[in-house]
Amino acid sequence: MSAAALADDLGRIADALRRVTVEIRTSGRGRNLGAGVVWPERQGQGQGRGRGRVVVTNAHVVGTRSRCMVGFAGGRTEEGRVVRVDDRRDLAVVVVSGDGLETAVVGDPAQLRTGELVLALGHPFGVSRALALGIVHAADRRWIQADVRLAPGFSGGPLADAAGRVVGINAMIAHGLGLAVPAPAIERFVRAAEPATEAA
Amino acid sequence: MGSTLQMLSDNLAAAAERVGQRVVAIKARRRIPSSGILWRDGIVVTAQHTIQREEDIVITLADGTTSPADLVGRDPGTDLAALRLAKANGGPIDVAPLEALRVGSLVLALGRPGRELTAALGLVSAVGDAWRTWHGGRIDRLIRLDIGIYDGFSGGPLVDADGRVLGVNTSTLLRGVPTAVPAATVDRVLAQLLEHGHVPTGYLGVGMQSVRLPEQLARSLEPSRSIGLMVVSVDPDGPAGRGGVLLGDVITAIDDQAVSEPADMLAQLDAARVGKAARLGLVRAGQLASVTVTVGQRPGGNRR
Numbered sequence: 001m002s003a004a005a006l007a008d009d010l011g012r013i014a015d016a017l018r019r020v021t022v023e024i025r026t027s028g029r030g031r032n033l034g035a036g037v038v039w040p041e042r043q044g045q046g047q048g049r050g051r052g053r054v055v056v057t058n059a060h061v062v063g064t065r066s067r068c069m070v071g072f073a074g075g076r077t078e079e080g081r082v083v084r085v086d087d088r089r090d091l092a093v094v095v096v097s098g099d100g101l102e103t104a105v106v107g108d109p110a111q112l113r114t115g116e117l118v119l120a121l122g123h124p125f126g127v128s129r130a131l132a133l134g135i136v137h138a139a140d141r142r143w144i145q146a147d148v149r150l151a152p153g154f155s156g157g158p159l160a161d162a163a164g165r166v167v168g169i170n171a172m173i174a175h176g177l178g179l180a181v182p183a184p185a186i187e188r189f190v191r192a193a194e195p196a197t198e199a200a
Numbered sequence: 201m202g203s204t205l206q207m208l209s210d211n212l213a214a215a216a217e218r219v220g221q222r223v224v225a226i227k228a229r230r231r232i233p234s235s236g237i238l239w240r241d242g243i244v245v246t247a248q249h250t251i252q253r254e255e256d257i258v259i260t261l262a263d264g265t266t267s268p269a270d271l272v273g274r275d276p277g278t279d280l281a282a283l284r285l286a287k288a289n290g291g292p293i294d295v296a297p298l299e300a301l302r303v304g305s306l307v308l309a310l311g312r313p314g315r316e317l318t319a320a321l322g323l324v325s326a327v328g329d330a331w332r333t334w335h336g337g338r339i340d341r342l343i344r345l346d347i348g349i350y351d352g353f354s355g356g357p358l359v360d361a362d363g364r365v366l367g368v369n370t371s372t373l374l375r376g377v378p379t380a381v382p383a384a385t386v387d388r389v390l391a392q393l394l395e396h397g398h399v400p401t402g403y404l405g406v407g408m409q410s411v412r413l414p415e416q417l418a419r420s421l422e423p424s425r426s427i428g429l430m431v432v433s434v435d436p437d438g439p440a441g442r443g444g445v446l447l448g449d450v451i452t453a454i455d456d457q458a459v460s461e462p463a464d465m466l467a468q469l470d471a472a473r474v475g476k477a478a479r480l481g482l483v484r485a486g487q488l489a490s491v492t493v494t495v496g497q498r499p500g501g502n503r504r
Contacts, residue, residue: 002204009205115216115308115319117209135212135308135321137350147320147348162209176348 010119013164014131017121020104020166021129021157023071024057024080024094034061035122035157036070036094037169039190040103041197053098054197056186057156058171059085062092070096073129083196089185090171093193095200104158107165109144109182112136117162118146120170120178122154137177144168144180154178208306208361212321215363216308220317222293223310223356225260226269226283228253233260235311235356236283237368240292243394245386246355247370248274248281259285264315273393277337277401278381279354279370282393293357295383296364298341301327307345308359309369309378311352322347322378333373336401336466340385343367345378353378392471402469403498404445405438406431408462411450417483421452427460428452428483443493445480453481469495 022036036057055070062068062082070080080094112118113136120132134148146159150173158166159180168180190197225233226246234250236259244259251257257269267285274281301324309320328342345358349371358366358380367380392399408429418426428450434441445451451459455478459465473495482489 005204006208009203013205113213113217114220114317115310115321116213117205117321135319137320138316138318140316145318147350149348162203162206175350177350 010131010133013119013160013162014121016164017119017131017158017160017166018129019073019102021073021121022055023123023128024055024061024156025069025071026062026065027069030063032061032063033123033126033153034058034155035153036061037156037158037166038101038103039186040106041190053095053101054190054193055080055094055096056169056190057092057094058090058169059087059092060090061156062094068094070094072101081200083200084189084193086189089181089189091181091186091189093190093197095197104166105164106183106187107161107163107167109167109184112139112144112161112167114139118148118167119160119162119164120146120148120150120154120157121160122150122157122170124151124153126153134178141182143171144182146178146180148178150178211361212306212308215359215361216310216317216319218363219357219359219365220310221262222290223262223312223317225312225314226250226355227258227260232313232351234354235313235352237293237355237357237365238288238290239386239390241289242284242286243272243390244269244283244285244288245368245390246281246283247368247372248276248279249370249372250355251281257283259283259288260312260315261288262312262317273397275337275389275393275399277333277335277399278339278385278389279333279335279337279373280368280381280386280389280393282390294364296360296362296366298382298384300360300364301341301343301366301382303327306361307347307366309345309347309353309356310359311350311356313352318350318352320348320350320353332463332467334463336463337399338385338467338470339373339381340388341382343380343382344374345369345380347378349378400471400474401498402471402473403438403496404440404465404469404493405435405496406440406445407433408451408465410461413450413452413483414486417486417488420488423458425452425458425460429459429462429465439493439496440480443480444491445482445493446484448484450483451480452483454478456481
């Protein structure tokens with residue numbers, strides 16, 4: 001197990017995560033920069049050139065707005081429409097025009113083991129698509145608790161396992177731990193938003 | 201996937217799972233339980249400072265069963281305590297040799313501040329020689345960690361990527377810097393706790409403070425040194441008081457070993473000295489002198 005091979009793997013997974021991570025910017029009072037993940041629109045839809053119209057992020061990133069600016073990995077920016085928000089689960093769905101965006105490969109957080117590696121991607125203090133490495137701190141059904149050093153700007157960004165599968169999105173920092181909303185909760189939320197997504 | 205990253209991840213998770221079987225939750229304080237390690241059959245080791253009551257201690261094992269536990273003893277010097285519980289087996293824990301400690305090694309800190317096992321990832325940022333804590337305990341290696349301190353850190357095991365235990369974590373010995381008491385020290389202290397209920401420590405019954413010696417006297421000492429320990433209080437019934445040590449004496453040596461800080465004296469007063477005669481080199485009224493005292497044992501052990 002060489003450090004160079006580790007670095008290669010990390011770089012490869014970080015690149016894949018960067019392609020499915022967006023910047024979410026709001027303006028005006030309480031303007032904010034957070035992250036979001038391009039989520040598969042249909043369950044089981046693999047990574048690839050899907051329709052990629054659905055972006056998930058945290059409710060606290062978009063606040064009460066109905067629109068926000070979404071910045072994609074290639075540098076393109078467009079206005080997205082916030083179609084569903086759940087403050088309790090801190091989730092929001094933003095719909096974009098799509099255009100063959102790559103979507104995240106979704107993993108199963110129930111398979112996570114305490115101590116296994118996790119990667120987080122976000123925009124800490126405006127630094128675009130920065131990587132953080134940590135481990136699963138505790139197996140918890142409601143939140144994934146990760147020992148990973150997050151900062152403001154990681155909100156809404158992906159938390160992935162060592163294979164690059166997105167197991168949740170980072171929502172907050174509590175006592176130095178990163179707490180992420182697990183993928184199944186996001187999946188349910190995205191399904192529930194489908195009527196609004198279709199209409200958008 | 202078979203990638204190197206996945207392999208490392210699997211190793212870390214396996215190490216956490218393996219040692220996690222031996223990590224217990226200890227209810228001996230209010231609010232959040234502290235962590236401990238089932239070190240050998242029926243014996244749990246933890247960080248002494250997390251044990252805030254000595255009765256009604258309950259331990260939750262990895263399988264979720266609970267058991268009452270008795271405090272065997274504690275040693276504030278090394279921040280270690282041992283607890284005994286009726287039914288908890290598994291044999292001795294798998295410990296890494298001291299030589300396995302290397303700067304840069306990836307390590308896990310495990311804890312169980314409740315039912316769930318918790319883990320933090322970090323690395324060994326420095327390894328030093330044997331050192332003395334500010335409570336006078338001797339620790340076989342200084343292990344400085346670059347790792348996050350979360351609930352349940354103190355008293356939990358420091359584990360290497362192969363799932364071997366390197367030591368017991370504590371946040372209090374190094375001014376809030378996370379550190380670990382190496383397994384070799386744990387074994388040594390545990391043996392004394394099991395035998396005596398505390399770590400026996402020599403006792404003189406004096407309060408001491410470092411003072412600068414007059415230059416002429418300093419030069420007349422062999423080897424020459426400029427700092428001694430002024431006696432600022434004497435327990436008249438203590439070993440030094442009975443041996444004739446007076447208030448204002450400046451102690452410069454014990455059995456020809458120079459002492460210039462109270463910690464130097466503590467380092468000399470280990471269990472082996474208890475009950476034995478020791479010659480104290482002094483400066484008294486401007487003259488070199490010496491008195492012989494019989495080293496006693498610290499009253500009340502180290503229970504508090």
